[in-house]
Amino acid sequence: MFWLLFFCTVLCVIFCVVPLSRHPHWIVRAMDFPRLQIALFLIFLVIADVVFLDFNLGSSWTLLLTSMVCLSWQLWWILPYTPLWKKEVKTARDHRPDSEVSILTANVLTPNRNAEALIELVREHKPDVLVTLESDQWWQDQLVELSDEMGYRIKCPLDNLYGMHVFSRFPLEDPTISFLIEEDVPSIHALLVLPTGDKIRVHFLHPAPPSPTENEESTERDAELVIVGRSVAESDLPIIVTGDLNDVAWSATTRLFRKISGLLDPRVGRGMFNTFHVDYFFLRWPLDHLFHSEHFTLKSIQRLPSIGSDHFSLLTRLVYNPAYGSNQEGLEADVADRQWAQDINQQQESNKNDVPSFRD
Structure with missing residues (x-):
């Protein structure tokens, strides 16, 4: 023994x-x-x-x-x-319908053909924004059913497991599809306009994971996160970054992204919200994320039922309230963190200026 x-x-x-x-x-x-x-x-x-x-x-x-x-x-x-920790993001205290934004992040799994399950979730929860990951032309054709409800769309159908679509009830200005690190791995960027007229920088990401079947190393994924983090850190606009980052919430690289970007994680102090893998309850991790700037407080965050994918969908409801959220604090980068981020960028020859930044 x-x-x-x-x-x-x-x-x-x-x-x-x-x-x-x-x-x-x-x-x-x-x-x-x-x-x-x-x-x-x-x-x-x-x-x-x-x-x-x-x-x-x-x-x-x-x-x-x-x-x-x-x-x-x-x-x-x-x-x-876990709830044992202090909440990083304040719970919203006011009912401010015109200042609320809800985002449903759904990795649909390309071979999955249960589009009706996702459509039912959208109609039940009525998110303001739906972002689908791994969505190909078939998924685009099925989700056209949402056009009347979500009239603003950005489409990037691909059959390589990295297709991406954004559907929104709110206007999307300056929509951009970028291939920041790898030529076949897109990201989507735009300005989301709230009913109040306030504009939010939104970035939808799905970098390729390090794995024996994808990239042998994590540098491509890490470089995309770092340049997006460095770009948003220089902006005074409200920021939301969401997607399947193919990294767990507690990893050193996700923490580096939070430190470099200055963005907050609404899960801290609330729960893990493990979204992958649907089929194995004993092997689940938080791979689907939403981070935001201090302009927002949290109304709710929840993992939604399975739609036949290997990921659960994540629904996050935020309230735009800069005054109430102004003293929220996340992680801070030190000299070693900034050097690590610079080393990652140099290794991939990536540049924060490649990220659409819009005008503050």
């Missing part, structure tokens, strides 16, 4: 230490994902240590303490995404 517990402890140490290298290989970056699952495993491991080890031996104390340190380390990453 000692050697089994020893092996399990060593494995957990590897999962704690290797991601500290920040190496972009997909195997290393994948270790950011299962922090919740590893933490649960470590709880059972600590219990097993207490039950089965002989604490007359110094080696038993070493195993127990090592397991407890690993558990503390994993909890440090994931606890902000």
Whole structure:
């Protein structure tokens, strides 16, 4: 039993230490994902240590303490995404219909042909904006049914799992489809005009993930996040960034994006809102995100029922209230963070000026 517990402890140490290298290989970056699952495993491991080890031996104390340190380390990453943490975004306190904006972010999974389920969600929840990811020409043809309800549209149908569509009840000014890092991976950018006349910079992203079947390293994904983050950080306009970022909320790279951009995460202090994978409840992570500037407070955020995709959809309702939200604070970048962001940009030869910035 000692050697089994020893092996399990060593494995957990590897999962704690290797991601500290920040190496972009997909195997290393994948270790950011299962922090919740590893933490649960470590709880059972600590219990097993207490039950089965002989604490007359110094080696038993070493195993127990090592397991407890690993558990503390994993909890440090994931606890902000639980109600145990202080909320990063204030809860909206006023009913301001003309200043509200709701966004439904849906990775539909290209082979999925259950468009009616998504249409039903739209008609039930009535979001102001719908962004679909992995939507091809077939999905575009099916969602034309929403044209009367959501009259403003940006279309980028692709059959490579990176198609993207935006449907909106509010006007979309200066819509732009960009291929920021990879020539076949688009992003969509626009100014969303609220009924009050206030304009919001919106960025819809779906960078390719690091994986054995996609990019071997995460640098392409990370570079897209960094240049968007650096671009919005220089803007005085209200900002919303949403999409499937193919990265978990607590990873070092997503945290880098939040630090560089200055944007807030409404999930902090509320929950993980794991959106992937629909079919495996024990292997779920928050891959679909919405970040925003301090101009907004949160009315609600919820994960919606399955539409036949491998992702759940995410519905976020924000209230534009700059005065009330002015003292909200997220993560701050230090010198090391800015150097890391610069290194990522240099490696991919990417530039924040490639991101549509509009005029403040």
